[in-house]
Amino acid sequence: MTGQIVVQFLTGLAGAASLFLVAAxxxxxxxxxxxxxxxxxxxxxxxxxxxxxxxxxxxxxxxxGFWVSVVLAALAVxxxxxAIEIAILRRIYRAxxxxxxxxxxxxxxxxxxxxxWIWGPVDLMGPRAPGLDSSVEIMGQRLPEYDLALIVIxxxxxxxxxxxxxxxxxxxxxxxxxxDREMVGALGRNQAWLFTSVFFVGxxxxxxxxxxxxxxxxxxxxxxxxxxxxxxxxxxxxxxGSITGAFLAAILIGELQAFAxxxxxxxxxxxxxxxxxxxxxxxxxxxxxxxxxxxxxxRAAEPLLRPPGRTQxxxxxxxxxxxxxxxxxxxxxxxxxxxxxxxxxxxxxSLHFIxxxxxxxxxxxxxxxxxxxxxxxxxxxxxxxxMELALLAAPAIAGAGALVFGWFCVRLSGVYxxxxxxxxxxxxxxxxxxxxxxxxxxxxxxxxxxxxxxxxRIVFYYLVLAACGVAIYAMRRMIFAPFGYAVRAGRDSRLxxxxxxxxxxxxxxxxxxxxxxxxxxxxxxxxxxKGSVFPDEMSIxxxxxxxxxxxxxxxxxxxxxxxxxxxxxWLHDAISRLEYWRFILGGTIIGLVLAFPxxxxxxxxxxxxxxxxxxxxxxxxxx
Amino acid sequence: xxxxxxxxxxxxFGGVQAVAGIDFDVAAGELLAMIGPNGxxxxxxxxxxxxxxxxxxxSVRLAGREIAGLPPGHxxxxxxxxxxxxxxxxxxxxxxxxxxxxxxxxxxxxAGLWRPAASLHRAAAMALLERVGMAAQADRACGVLAYGDLxxxxxxxxxxxxxxxxxxxEPTAGMAPAERVELMxxxxxxxxxxxxxxxxxxxxxxxxxxxxxxxxxxxxGALIASGTPQExxxxxxxxxxxxxxxxxxxx
Ligand SMILES: Nc1ncnc2c1ncn2[C@@H]1O[C@H](COP(=O)(O)OP(=O)(O)OP(=O)(O)O)[C@@H](O)[C@H]1O
Ligand SMILES: [Mg+2]
Numbered sequence: 001m002t003g004q005i006v007v008q009f010l011t012g013l014a015g016a017a018s019l020f021l022v023a024a025x026x027x028x029x030x031x032x033x034x035x036x037x038x039x040x041x042x043x044x045x046x047x048x049x050x051x052x053x054x055x056x057x058x059x060x061x062x063x064x065g066f067w068v069s070v071v072l073a074a075l076a077v078x079x080x081x082x083a084i085e086i087a088i089l090r091r092i093y094r095a096x097x098x099x100x101x102x103x104x105x106x107x108x109x110x111x112x113x114x115x116x117w118i119w120g121p122v123d124l125m126g127p128r129a130p131g132l133d134s135s136v137e138i139m140g141q142r143l144p145e146y147d148l149a150l151i152v153i154x155x156x157x158x159x160x161x162x163x164x165x166x167x168x169x170x171x172x173x174x175x176x177x178x179x180d181r182e183m184v185g186a187l188g189r190n191q192a193w194l195f196t197s198v199f200f201v202g203x204x205x206x207x208x209x210x211x212x213x214x215x216x217x218x219x220x221x222x223x224x225x226x227x228x229x230x231x232x233x234x235x236x237x238x239x240x241g242s243i244t245g246a247f248l249a250a251i252l253i254g255e256l257q258a259f260a261x262x263x264x265x266x267x268x269x270x271x272x273x274x275x276x277x278x279x280x281x282x283x284x285x286x287x288x289x290x291x292x293x294x295x296x297x298x299r300a301a302e303p304l305l306r307p308p309g310r311t312q313x314x315x316x317x318x319x320x321x322x323x324x325x326x327x328x329x330x331x332x333x334x335x336x337x338x339x340x341x342x343x344x345x346x347x348x349x350s351l352h353f354i355x356x357x358x359x360x361x362x363x364x365x366x367x368x369x370x371x372x373x374x375x376x377x378x379x380x381x382x383x384x385x386x387m388e389l390a391l392l393a394a395p396a397i398a399g400a401g402a403l404v405f406g407w408f409c410v411r412l413s414g415v416y417x418x419x420x421x422x423x424x425x426x427x428x429x430x431x432x433x434x435x436x437x438x439x440x441x442x443x444x445x446x447x448x449x450x451x452x453x454x455x456x457r458i459v460f461y462y463l464v465l466a467a468c469g470v471a472i473y474a475m476r477r478m479i480f481a482p483f484g485y486a487v488r489a490g491r492d493s494r495l496x497x498x499x500x501x502x503x504x505x506x507x508x509x510x511x512x513x514x515x516x517x518x519x520x521x522x523x524x525x526x527x528x529x530k531g532s533v534f535p536d537e538m539s540i541x542x543x544x545x546x547x548x549x550x551x552x553x554x555x556x557x558x559x560x561x562x563x564x565x566x567x568x569x570w571l572h573d574a575i576s577r578l579e580y581w582r583f584i585l586g587g588t589i590i591g592l593v594l595a596f597p598x599x600x601x602x603x604x605x606x607x608x609x610x611x612x613x614x615x616x617x618x619x620x621x622x623x
Numbered sequence: 624x625x626x627x628x629x630x631x632x633x634x635x636f637g638g639v640q641a642v643a644g645i646d647f648d649v650a651a652g653e654l655l656a657m658i659g660p661n662g663x664x665x666x667x668x669x670x671x672x673x674x675x676x677x678x679x680x681x682s683v684r685l686a687g688r689e690i691a692g693l694p695p696g697h698x699x700x701x702x703x704x705x706x707x708x709x710x711x712x713x714x715x716x717x718x719x720x721x722x723x724x725x726x727x728x729x730x731x732x733x734a735g736l737w738r739p740a741a742s743l744h745r746a747a748a749m750a751l752l753e754r755v756g757m758a759a760q761a762d763r764a765c766g767v768l769a770y771g772d773l774x775x776x777x778x779x780x781x782x783x784x785x786x787x788x789x790x791x792x793e794p795t796a797g798m799a800p801a802e803r804v805e806l807m808x809x810x811x812x813x814x815x816x817x818x819x820x821x822x823x824x825x826x827x828x829x830x831x832x833x834x835x836x837x838x839x840x841x842x843x844g845a846l847i848a849s850g851t852p853q854e855x856x857x858x859x860x861x862x863x864x865x866x867x868x869x870x871x872x873x874x
Binding site: 486497 | 781
C-alpha cells in the first residue's frame, strides 16, 4: 500500500514535468509582453512532432541521439516562436490586447493543419528513450525509468531559469519589465529585441515540454488545446508571472491527477479545474502571485457608445426585411445556413454583452451555450419534454450555471477572470464528456425532434429568427437602459462607479447571468436545428469561435459581433469541406488582424465618422 | 454643525503606518485643507473616509453616524461625494451621461432593464453641468476633454448625490495656476451656497492659503499641526517640514 502511494507520488512528479515547462514558458511570455499566447499549446505540439521526426533519424538506439533530438526539437520550436513574434505579433503590439489574442488563435489553426499536412492524421507513438526503457522496482512497485528522468528535469530547468533570471543582464531586464510596465515603454528599440527573445525562451520551454513527454504520450493533433487548458490552470494557480509558483502548481496538479486516476478515473479531467477554482477563491492571485493594482483612471479610453443613428437603423430595417423574405426565395441549404448564422449571432451577441459593456473577457462562453443545448436535449430525450418547454428551460439551465460560475468569476478581473471562465467551461465539458450514462459522452445525444408544427424548415426558420431577434434586441435595450450604464460604469472606472454608489460586482454578476441565459437560448435552438448534440458544443474551440466572431466584428461596436458571426459562420461553412480548412481560416484571421486591427465593425465606424465629417465640411462650406 | 468627526484613525500597509491615529472635524460649509508631503497618508485617509479602505482602528462619524468600514456605495448614499487624485470618469459616456449615471445611482434607478437611460435625470444633470460651467460640452465624450474640464465634470459628478460632505483629493493637480484658483473659487462658491463640508488635499500653497478656512498638516500618518491659515503658517514644525529641515534632525 505504502509502495503504491510512493510510486503514484513519483508518477505525479513525472507528470508535472512537462506541465511545468509549458506553464513556465506561457508565464514568462505573458509577464513581459502581456500577451495570452493561445498558440503556446501549438508550440508544445510542434515540440512533440519535431522530436518524433528527429529521434527517427538521429536516435537509432543511442542515449546521446535521443537527448540531442529533444534539445534540437526545443531549439527548432524556439525559432518558430521567435518567427511568429517577428512576423505577426510585433506588428500588432499597439492594437487592443484582445487582438493579439485573436492572432494567436489564428496561429493555433494554422499550426494544426501544418502538423496534419506534415505528420498526417494518425496518432504517433513516441519512441522509448534509449537507456531508460525499462522500469525500476520501488517498494515492490514498478516505476518506468523514464519517469525518474522526468522527475529530475523540472527542478533542473527551474534552477537554470533561476540562473538566467537572477544572474544575467537579460534576466534582470525581463524581471524589471514584468514588474513595471512603464519601463518597457522606456526601452525604445530594445523592446523589440526583448520581446523576441522572450518568445524564443518561452517557445523553447514549450517545445522542450512537448519533446520530453514524447516517450510517454506520443504526438497527436489534439494535444495543443489539451495542454493549453492545463497550462492556463497552472499559470493561474501558481500566480501569473511567477515561475516558482508555476513549479508548485504543476506539482500540485500532477499529483492530484496521479491520485485521481487511482481513486476515481472518471474525475481526472474535472479535478484539475476544480483545484483551480478552489485556489482562486482562496487566493485570487494564485499561490505566489501578487494582486494587480486597480487604476483609478480606469482602462485605456473606450470610445463613446452611442445608440444607433438613422442610417444604422435603416440598414437594420433592410437586413430584417431581407431575413423575413429569405424563405420565399432561398433554397433549403441557404435556410439551414441562415438558421445557424442567426443562432451563432445570438451566441456572439451574448458573449459581447459581457465582453464589451461588461469588460469581462470570457474564454469559456461555450459552457452556457452547451448547458442550454444539453439541458434541452436531456429534457427531450430522457423526459420526453415537448420542444416549447425544453426551449424555455434552456436559458434557465444555462442561466443557473452562469449564476454559479459567475459568482466566482466576478471576484477576479482581467486575465484571471478569463482563465477562470475557461476552467469552468472545461469542468462543464468534462462532466458531459465523462458522464457517459447520462450524456452519452462522445457519442452525444441523438434523435431530438421538433414539435410537428415547427417541423418544416421554413417555420423553424421563422421561430429562430423571432427568438434570436427578440433576444438580441432585448440585450441592446439593456445596454442603453440604466442597467447597461451601471455595468459600463464599472468597466470604465470601478473606483468612480463605487464612489457614486454602484455595486459593481453585483452588476457584473447580473450581466454574467443575462449573457449566460442568452447563450442558453442559442444552445437550445441549436439542438433543435441539428437534432443532436455533442460535447464539442461546449468545448474550447466553440468558445474560441465566439471570441473570434466578437473580436473580428469589433468588440467596441454593438452590431460588429453580429456581422462577425455571419462572416465567420459563412466562411466556416464554405471551407469546412476542404481538407485544410483550418489553415485557410487561421490564415484569414491573421490576415484580417494585421489589416484591420480595429475589427471589421471598426471599418463601419470609421466610414460613418468619415461621412459625418464630410457632411460637416459641406455644411460649413455653404454660405 | 459638525458633519464629519474623525477619531483615532489608523491604517497600516505591511510595515508602513500610512495613517497613525489622527483626529479632526469638518463643519458644514467649511473648507478644510489637509496638507502634507508626498506619502504623508492623505489619499489613504480619503480612501478610508469614502469606504474604499477599511481602517485598522478608529471612528468616522458622518452627521453623528458611524460609517467606518461601510462599503463605498453605502457611504455615497449617506451623502459623501468624492473626486480622485487621478481623475476617474466614465470614458465611454458623454459628459452629461457621466452626471446622469451618478444621478441614476443616487435615485436607485439602476436596475432598469428596458427604458433608455438617455432621458433620465437629464435636466438635473444639465443644471449641475451649468453650475460648474460645463453645459456647453455636455454631449462631448468624456475621453476627449482637457484635464481641467475633466476635473469640473468630476466635481459635477461628486455633487450629484447631493452630498453633505465632499472629499477632494488634489482637485487642481495637473492644472495651470490660473485654472487652479478659478476651480477652487468655484468649488468654494458652490459648497458654501449648499452648506457642504469640504475636505481637500492640495500641494499648491496658493490654493490652500487662498481658500481653506482651516488647515490640518499631516506627516508620516500623524497630525503635526492644525488651525487657521495664519496659525499654520506661523507653526514652527510646519515651517521646518516645508523648508526641508527634517524634524528628525532636530531631535
Ligand atoms: N495600497 C497600498 N499598499 C501599500 N502601501 C500603500 C498603499 N497605499 C498607500 N501606501 C503607502 O502609504 C503611505 C501613504 O500613501 P498616500 O497615498 O496616502 O499618501 P499621500 O499623502 O496621498 O501622498 P501624495 O501626496 O503623493 O498623493 C505611502 O508610504 C504609500 O506608499
Ligand atoms: Mg495622494
